[in-house]
Amino acid sequence: MTTETPLLSRPARDAASVFLREHADGSALFPGGSFASDAALARRARALPSWDEPAGENGQAGGRRAALAAFLAAQNPVAALHAAQAAQLADAARPGTLFVMTGQQPGLLGGPALALHKALTAVAWARDAAARLGRPVVPVFWIAGDDSDLAESNAAEFLEPYAAPSTLSLAFPDPDDAHPMSLRVLDEDAARALCEALPTGWSPATRALAAACYAPGRSLTQAFRALMQTLLGPEGLLFVDGFDAARRPEAQALLRRITERSGLFHEALLRGTTRLRETLSLPPQVPVRPGTVPVFLFENGRRARLYASDSGRVYAAGDEGLDLRPALAEKTLLHSALTRPLVVETLFPILGHVLGPAELRYFAQIADVFPAFGASHPLVAPRGQALLVPRGGLEALTPLGFRVDDLLDLRPSRVREQLTDAAWRAHPAAATYPDAAYADFRAALAAYEAGAFPGGHGRFDAARRRLDRALGHHRTVARSLVFAEAAAERFRTLQPLLRWLAGGAQDRHLNVLSLYDALDKRPEAGGFAAHRARCRRTDDAAAVYVLEDATSPSVGGDA
Numbered sequence: 001m002t003t004e005t006p007l008l009s010r011p012a013r014d015a016a017s018v019f020l021r022e023h024a025d026g027s028a029l030f031p032g033g034s035f036a037s038d039a040a041l042a043r044r045a046r047a048l049p050s051w052d053e054p055a056g057e058n059g060q061a062g063g064r065r066a067a068l069a070a071f072l073a074a075q076n077p078v079a080a081l082h083a084a085q086a087a088q089l090a091d092a093a094r095p096g097t098l099f100v101m102t103g104q105q106p107g108l109l110g111g112p113a114l115a116l117h118k119a120l121t122a123v124a125w126a127r128d129a130a131a132r133l134g135r136p137v138v139p140v141f142w143i144a145g146d147d148s149d150l151a152e153s154n155a156a157e158f159l160e161p162y163a164a165p166s167t168l169s170l171a172f173p174d175p176d177d178a179h180p181m182s183l184r185v186l187d188e189d190a191a192r193a194l195c196e197a198l199p200t201g202w203s204p205a206t207r208a209l210a211a212a213c214y215a216p217g218r219s220l221t222q223a224f225r226a227l228m229q230t231l232l233g234p235e236g237l238l239f240v241d242g243f244d245a246a247r248r249p250e251a252q253a254l255l256r257r258i259t260e261r262s263g264l265f266h267e268a269l270l271r272g273t274t275r276l277r278e279t280l281s282l283p284p285q286v287p288v289r290p291g292t293v294p295v296f297l298f299e300n301g302r303r304a305r306l307y308a309s310d311s312g313r314v315y316a317a318g319d320e321g322l323d324l325r326p327a328l329a330e331k332t333l334l335h336s337a338l339t340r341p342l343v344v345e346t347l348f349p350i351l352g353h354v355l356g357p358a359e360l361r362y363f364a365q366i367a368d369v370f371p372a373f374g375a376s377h378p379l380v381a382p383r384g385q386a387l388l389v390p391r392g393g394l395e396a397l398t399p400l401g402f403r404v405d406d407l408l409d410l411r412p413s414r415v416r417e418q419l420t421d422a423a424w425r426a427h428p429a430a431a432t433y434p435d436a437a438y439a440d441f442r443a444a445l446a447a448y449e450a451g452a453f454p455g456g457h458g459r460f461d462a463a464r465r466r467l468d469r470a471l472g473h474h475r476t477v478a479r480s481l482v483f484a485e486a487a488a489e490r491f492r493t494l495q496p497l498l499r500w501l502a503g504g505a506q507d508r509h510l511n512v513l514s515l516y517d518a519l520d521k522r523p524e525a526g527g528f529a530a531h532r533a534r535c536r537r538t539d540d541a542a543a544v545y546v547l548e549d550a551t552s553p554s555v556g557g558d559a
Contacts, residue, residue: 032377069093082233103142106224110512145182145221161496352379382540
């Protein structure tokens, strides 16, 4: 269980989030503005084209609305639906319904916990927008099943001190091939290896959930969706596989147009990238590569990057001699990170996106791309963040002078330095360290220089600096000896806690099922469901919660 209210809630400090907060109504960097702005929300709702003509029988929309509703129903099978999701599917088919989008790669065991927090932030903004607009707004999680980066998706980190190994990845054939995650299927050996590598301290219920979701025959995308469906279904969140979405006819038509007009795309991208650098002094999140097409060719189960020559010829990597333009209508294309938002615009009447800090930066880069391809600018909102600190860990850190605010940036080096300072101040060596003798020596040396080498004092400056550095190094060695004698054991006992906090980046490292397990061992106190409700917030804050569960990672123990 966790405390009902956070010990600390600190607004996001990355430059893009701060800028968006200060320009919520819209700016050149984020023209659509933020979900937090009533003016921006109303403007975006008005700018969206109607999806509801002609209307069908019983008030149900026809045309694009009906096609979208059918696609969502196919992506969210009734057999697995929570009642809240069934209600959202019904709303999706109704005229006037809008959507809020977020997403992530299909990480192993749910991937980093930030995926969970992005989803809950999207749910919160969807509910908030529905109340303000007086119409249904449905949250959707876009699973990037089209992504072919196996190293990124096929990895789980365990921060629990009893976890061995601390990272996990599964064996797949042809690991270097660019197969989409939706085609990476677990076999019997991979499913068994995953279950055998789960932390021994996990509860039987958590282990059973992992085994049920990551069953043989499921792709990494399907397994991720099964897990997130179980955990987030009660929130009414719907899911979409980006691999399936990209192959819809509307998406294919858009991707062909981008491929044929990649020069227009790059001109708009360059303007946004320049604006990001000039406004926030930030480098591009996604490098600008003129000559590349921000679309992939999908053939023989693999993604291949596309390129465009100065003459306009389009070709795939490794097949420079074949101009694909005449055959594009027969080819299957997949989007990149930069073109996914345009695909979303084509497939959904979407209010906007909930994004991580890196995604905010590349959305700023593509600000001019939206109007270049006939779309208005979506709203954006940073995701919320959460960090769980065990009660015992908090009690161990407080006497060392650390505050709750320090937990969001607490690295082992800071703790070691703090322990060293405390040990040094309390040790007799500090009181007898020869600072005064060194000052006398420096004065005597200066007098010698003045008497023996009048007018040559500047020639000795470098030597004095070397002497001072030598004394500093001597003091560092003395402090390290004191640390080894008086503080090293204390530092060792804090390692499980520091590993769990991950330098304040817990939700970028801790996998979703580890978080679930830590929260759900006390179901009578609300467990994971209570934390899920706490993280359903319409803000970009990093919140710190106390984890009260006595079996959670603390200090000096194994569980």
